[in-house]
Amino acid sequence: MTDRLRYRVEGMDCGSCARKIETALTRVPGVSDISISTTTETLRLRAVDTGTGEQVEKVVRDLGYGITPVEEGTRHYHDHGTSDGPWWRSAKGRLTILSGLGLAAAWLLAWILPGYEAWLYTAAMAIGLVPIARRAVSAAFAGAPFTIETLMTIAAVGAVIIGETEEAAIVVLLFLVGELLEGVAAGRARASIRSLSNLVPKTAFIERNGGLEEVAAASLAVGDVIAVRPGDRIPADGVILSGESGIDEAPVTGESTPKRKGEGETVFAGTINTDATLRVRVTAAAEDNTIARVVRLVEEAQEAKAPTERFIDRFSRYYTPAVLVVGALVAILPPLVAGEPWGEWIYKGLAVLLIGCPCALVISTPAAIAAGLAAGARRGLLIKGGAALETLGKVTAVALDKTGTLTEGRPQVTDVIALGEASEREVLEDAAALDATSSHPIAKAIVARAQADGIEVVPAVGVMALGGKGVKGRARRRGLFLGSPKAAAAIAPLPPETEVRIGALQEEGKTVSVLLVSDQPAGLIAVRDEPREDALAGLRALRAHGIAPIMLTGDNARTAAAIARTLGVEPRTDLLPQDKLKIVNELKSQGLVVAKVGDGINDAPALAVADVGIAMGGGTDVALETADGAVLHGRVLDIARMISLSKATMGNIRQNIGVALGLKGVFLVTTVLGITGLWPAILADTGATVLVTANAMRLLGAGRSV
Structure with missing residues (x-):
């Protein structure tokens, strides 16, 4: 009978640490089924008895790590230890x-x-x-x-x-x-994952005994009915029983525009109710809600990812022992076999050991990596370590989020159309007056456009939001209404030609608002989250590297297709976090090396499971921490520049290794032949170190041109 044991391991910050611990524990009798996660600093294994567990702790401590037993079943994504x-x-x-x-x-x-x-x-x-x-x-x-x-x-x-x-x-x-x-980097990543749970409110208002009672959100059970007030985060996954409101789903889907949802529609934990009270029936317990699933997906994806093994670790398995053996043979064999003078050959053996000193070899890779990372940082290309930098050069497919990655991440006014006798400027002025004090993304886009056109925005009076319909008020002694085409048509029938124009705008993926003045159609305003200025050039640059880009989005098919046509990229639409994760895994199963680019919490699982994850500059903290790198300036072109920098860095590393080993090889031969001694042997390493470092520094200049 074996016991399943779980430990918190302090100081285990990389794949190399995990491999070292696993190698040591495989030699402990009675230990099996070892599972190690550097993300959560946890170690799980099976042990035959309590004594075996004590031996496990001793082995890990001897390796220089702290270890503490943890009760199995503890919610690991809420507990990341004392480190x-x-x-x-x-x-x-x-x-x-x-x-x-x-x-x-x-x-x-x-x-x-x-x-x-x-x-x-x-x-x-x-x-x-x-x-x-x-x-x-x-x-x-x-x-x-x-x-x-x-x-x-x-x-x-x-x-x-x-x-x-x-x-x-x-x-x-x-x-x-x-x-x-x-x-420190590993600790920040763990803290960012843990902070996801803060998106879900700590309390909820549950219906009990004919009234509302405030309870802990974690205590909600499937079937409970809760009330969600305007401006509050929704505390659980559920279905709307009554009410209609705009739901800001950016924390889950990353989309910038709130969605109108009413009776019978699904809402997710952590999303924000914007403008009306909702009654919601809970459909998932706290440990199974959307945010909790995202946390688990991130952690599981990072655990499953095989980190790139450090080159120096791989090579040292053969190089260091070989140097020791060669040095010993040079010092001992000639005197023993051929009667050569001991002093002369011990001197040569010592010189061989000095030649074999791994200083130049040890620095050959990290010097190039450090220079490559610095070159990227100068241009706003944040790459988290050598493994990510190496993988970038091998990428063959890039999956890009739409909102905030290929697009600006905020709605912009694309069309202002005057109807009847009004001018476009008057339409924009009246619409901005109604929206002057609103924080809704579409309202902010309309006000921003008016200000950009030099219009002085004077707030309307008596402004009132009509849940699910629009907003009304008065300006210049006229009644104004701005809202959805459906709501506007219920007040004043729209001419057929206006209906056609609205349909055409919607086919382009635009959200259309209708302005009524004195209950008569006066204008149309269309908004859309537009592509970034360099998005098209960035996608072309990726194709020039032989990389196939695809677009992943939680947005609807019509809106996504319009953006995809503009950019000439394949769209995958209506995706939740687990859908994006599945697509990345499918691409990897086809033998592709996949980079995932995104900016939202919803992208975190896919960012983690991809061969390399890249966060856009305006992204959430979780996306930045989960990703292997970040494009701080938010330019799509910078993704291709990251890949170019990776290829330049890996070429530099190959050159450095050639210099380090080449010089050692030359001096090894000349030392054995008696041509050179200890002093040149020292130069073989220090000289190689200087050359390797100087070569690596060339990457700092290359960073300006890649």
Whole structure:
């Protein structure tokens, strides 16, 4: 009989950490079915008895991570452990600060006490290196002898051996800073996922005993009837029993224009009721509502994603042990086999070890990655790490959200049509007067257009919103009404030719409002969320890379088709978050490397499951945190520029590896032949490091042209 155990693992911030822990735990007798999530910092496994669980905790702690048992069944998306919080309070933060203070103290004392520099910098280095080396040793005993910690330890100790103690101390500090930043980024991602639950209100008004009672939203059960007031967020998924109102579904579908919904229609938790009270019957418990499902989809997608394995980890499995073996053979075999002088060949063996010092190789990839990321950041292209940067260059399909990604994300007035004797300017002036104090997206678009046309917007008097119909008021001693064609026709019949014009505008995906003056048709105003200025050029640039773009949207087919025709892109419409996730998975199953681009919470699951997720600049915090990168300036063209930057960076990495290994190969041969000794051997590594760094810095200039 086995027990299912669950733990919170503190400090597990990347796929490399997870692999290290999994490798170690597979060697523990009685442990099986290991499941690790870096997103939620959780470890799940099966153990034969309590003693096995205690051994699991010891192994994980020896690897340098904190571990705490957690009761199985706890809602994991509400609980992310104690590692979240100010970075300086974490174990990594304290170690990094201490190491930095030690380096500063060593520099000051070396200036005061010349001649003791080597001892001082070695002591400063030891502050950070001892914990790193301890983790390397623990990993080695647990079956993972050649980790990044092993490489770091070898590089630092090698630098001390050749007298570069100051460099060794700096390299150790930079390594700790890198680990700390990785932990901070992971913590922010976890916090953003947890913050999704805040979209659902904490309380709800439930109908009980002929009245309304305020209760905790989490206590709502399927079948309960609740009242949702204007301006409130809806606390549960449900069906409208009575009432009609505009529902702002941006938190779920990402669409900017509220939808009119009435009796019998579905509403989602976290969406906003805009203008009338609704009675809603609950159809899903708190743990199964739309927002909760989005959270689970994000976490499951991130758990299922196989992170790109760090190149240096892969290569070190063969490179580092090979160097040690070659050095030992060079030092021992010639004296033993051929009677060569021991001193001469030990000297050559030491030179081989110096040549094999992995400093240049270790820096070859991160130097290019850092330069590539910096080049992107200068242009507003935020890419979260080397794995995402590498994957971008392999993308073969891009799925783009419509609203806020391919379009501006807010309605704009596209047509102002005068009917009868009114002028277009008068139509716009009267409509803006009615909408002057409204916060509705369409109203704001009309007022913005009037102001852009130089019209002084004077608010109408007696303005009254008519739920589901429009708005009425008075201006210049005339009665005004602005609303839907259906509501306007109920007040004043519209001429057939006007009905035709309205239908044509609606076929173009536009929302049409009719203006009545003194109960007579005076004009039409059409609005639509228009494509971004560079959307067409951006899609062409993607096709130039051989990439097929498609458009995903929660909007209706007619509106989406109009935008798709303008941009020449394939549309997929009426999509909820799980639908977008399914489409991305389908594309991946076809062998495509998929990038998902979006800006809303509804995009988060698809952003997470895609090979690489990209958030647009004006997107929600959750989209930005879930994605692997972000286009901060909101330009569609920047997606293609990200891909170009990735390809340039990966080419630079290949060059760097060639330089690092090529120089080592040359000096290895000349050392064995007796042509070069220790000093040139040191140059083989330090010289390669300089060349590799200089080559990587070229990417900073390339960032302006990609």
